[in-house]
Amino acid sequence: MLAVGLMSGTSLDGVDAALVEITGVNETTRLELLKFNSYPFTEDVKARIKTALSVETSNVEMICSLNFELGQLFGEAVVKICQEAGISSEELGFVASHGQTIYHLPRPEKTNLRPSTLQIGESAIISEIAKTSVVSDFRYRDMAVGGQGAPIVPYSEYILYRSTESTRILQNIGGIGNATVIPKNGQLDQLTAFDTGPGNMIIDELCRRFYGQEYDRDGAHGANGQVDQEVLQSLLKHPYFTKAFPKTTGREDFGTEYVTKILDDYQLAPDDWIATATALTAETIAQAVRQFADGQTELIVGGGGSYNPTLVKMIKVALPNIKVMIQEDLGYSSDAKEAIAMTILGNQTIQRQPSNVPSATGASKPVILGKVTYY
């Protein structure tokens, strides 16, 4: 069956679309990526999303309208990826859309708020534009059974990467680094998933402040600088790194405020800072991996950080006994990984099978994720 997965991440870049051929269900699922592309949001759309996800600037009217507007953009992305592959979207078995997260509140601190999440990008609109059925809203059902609604991709990682020959650790390096550990011959309930700590977040923020650049392209600044071991050892004392599993972190721990603080605390040349921040990401990943590694462990690095050769090299040096690969070494695409994951979740849903991973989200049981809009 042909299917399109849509992923629209917290970076607000746009929407990723993966056209796949998918067959089977549960452990028999087989998947082939036929076409992948990203469709950037206009600056206007980005600005409206930013307005809608802020408590200070959002209101019910703009959320109501933006849900429909994003549905149209998502539907158009489905039509485009199909056109680029030379097929009609009507041939699809389904579209699986993650939606744009505008709020995620898994463990609210205010007592008057519920654990909850909110994704928008109306599936009814996607369905009409793509002329096919749509599965959407994957995170809600996991939260209804006490899960955090995140991470959402471990089920697809288990399907695509499980191995009878080695323990495989999927290390995604986005703003935050997160790992999914699939033990050799492991069953779904033996998966462990957690955030390793900062991914590109500190590196990116330093590039912005020192050079007005969005990220360290090709790891050039990191390669040009020297890691300051004293500063690195000091940064590694952050309490997050010794917290017990399962654990998650975010911008509140390693965002702009954190960067302001460390820049006040230590004086380094710009590229030395970037090299040291790169080493911090590499070393915290390595520390986490060492706890789960056995004799036959493979570390598969994905996400934007997998395109930073300085970072990948540091990880390899820190883990001499582990086979470190990037997604592309396995024939996959880092860029397409999450959009592909949506098609695996959507396939489970239309066949009424669960696809959350309670050991990763904290949910009390496996549940069928998502809602189906029938065309």
Add this chain to the structure above:
Amino acid sequence: MLAVGLMSGTSLDGVDAALVEITGVNETTRLELLKFNSYPFTEDVKARIKTALSVETSNVEMICSLNFELGQLFGEAVVKICQEAGISSEELGFVASHGQTIYHLPRPEKTNLRPSTLQIGESAIISEIAKTSVVSDFRYRDMAVGGQGAPIVPYSEYILYRSTESTRILQNIGGIGNATVIPKNGQLDQLTAFDTGPGNMIIDELCRRFYGQEYDRDGAHGANGQVDQEVLQSLLKHPYFTKAFPKTTGREDFGTEYVTKILDDYQLAPDDWIATATALTAETIAQAVRQFADGQTELIVGGGGSYNPTLVKMIKVALPNIKVMIQEDLGYSSDAKEAIAMTILGNQTIQRQPSNVPSATGASKPVILGKVTYY
């Protein structure tokens, strides 16, 4: 199959739950009401909904949280109506939930807004509490094909009330009056639906101002007053009443501002005002009905206004050649009508059949409404 329909209206009173036995699909649908009850919202919940539906006071965090909170209340309503009927909610084939509308923008005036609607009351939570599948979000798909997402009940009215012997006009009298005309032997695409004008809105507002009462209980004030024919004829000149079909109206035409204006324009005793407002509702309903009536027309009155005997009597007097009944005369319940309607729409959805009425909503075609959350 057993099913529960949930309706939570714009009055913010609470949630109505109808337990039904439903069989068949499309024209073969048969339905029996087994149990009905209303579960009022607490004042706290009402206050949170009011905050969430206002552009001035709403924000993304409260909407995110309230969606989950209302899902819990809706799920608990399902469990309660089943307990009252002596069954377990696990025996249900499905729950069909309308959701709480917090915004409805079918024809936005601001050019930066999309035609859109927003109902909340998370189906994933309802599903977990009721331990059954849930159909929700009925209005979105109709809007995706150019409809106004309203009225939503005409399909169920067609199924329950169509007749080979007479034209039947379903007149609902809520705040606004709305009519669905089902021609004798008519097909679904021959339905007409429109708002007749004010229902109880003006009467209620006058009762509030004169007596601090929410509505004219048993039509007592209206019965005690005298209709002022001169004022009535003047009120009947409001441009809405001569507007072409299809047409909709609301609080913006006949709400508090309108009442303030007419109270300034004319001087009448309180009960004469209420009698005259009651006559306005009756006469505008009668005028609309006369346009569609043939020799064998039945007018079936429902909604809160059907419990105002003064109003029903005035309608009967204004339509001497038409058989005027209330829902209860047919063995139905005015209170339960919309919750029952949801089960008919939900049944269509799970059998992948359409249930919007394009001639009523303005949609370009029939579509399958709603989203299915599988338990």
